[in-house]
Amino acid sequence: MVMVNAEMKRRPPNRNPFAETQAAAIAEVKAVYAELARRPVERNCTLLTQCCQFKITGATPYLTKGEALVAARGVRAAGRKALPERTDGACPLLHAYTGRCMIYNERPLGCRTHFCDAAGGAYARGEVIDLIRRLEKVDALLNGDGPRMLPGAVADALAEMR
Numbered sequence: 001m002v003m004v005n006a007e008m009k010r011r012p013p014n015r016n017p018f019a020e021t022q023a024a025a026i027a028e029v030k031a032v033y034a035e036l037a038r039r040p041v042e043r044n045c046t047l048l049t050q051c052c053q054f055k056i057t058g059a060t061p062y063l064t065k066g067e068a069l070v071a072a073r074g075v076r077a078a079g080r081k082a083l084p085e086r087t088d089g090a091c092p093l094l095h096a097y098t099g100r101c102m103i104y105n106e107r108p109l110g111c112r113t114h115f116c117d118a119a120g121g122a123y124a125r126g127e128v129i130d131l132i133r134r135l136e137k138v139d140a141l142l143n144g145d146g147p148r149m150l151p152g153a154v155a156d157a158l159a160e161m162r
């Protein structure tokens, strides 16, 4: 006979606080991306992917931990367990053969707000500061260390998923 005490009865079955925190973090990051998409800032990205060539631009996106988690899930959804190696200084998530972002729907805020001059230029920080603050709160919720460069942030998020 299985004994069930009062405490066990009150607790929902199979509760996993870690998974719940991650789910809440992912939902909030996606809500931030959705909010950004609703803003009427005119840009015309033609997928030149110049902004993905870190060595050429001299700028690498920084990700909070929630963004890295969402990006890592995108990498997994693309059928990969680790970041591809790149030796040319481009983003490791820029597909070597297609020349397209492997995680376009899960790309971080920096990739959604930093446009090349031909596309209209980067957003001003003030235009998205409220969204940055929300991502920082998610970072704190996940015990993150603040924004980190894309390759290391996504690689670590992938390693944590193993």
Ligand code: SF4
Residues within 6 Å of the ligand: 051, 052, 061, 091, 092, 093, 094, 095, 100, 101, 102, 103, 104, 107, 108, 111
């Ligand atoms: S994550 Fe995607 S959009 Fe962002 S720099 Fe890498 S390839 Fe480009």
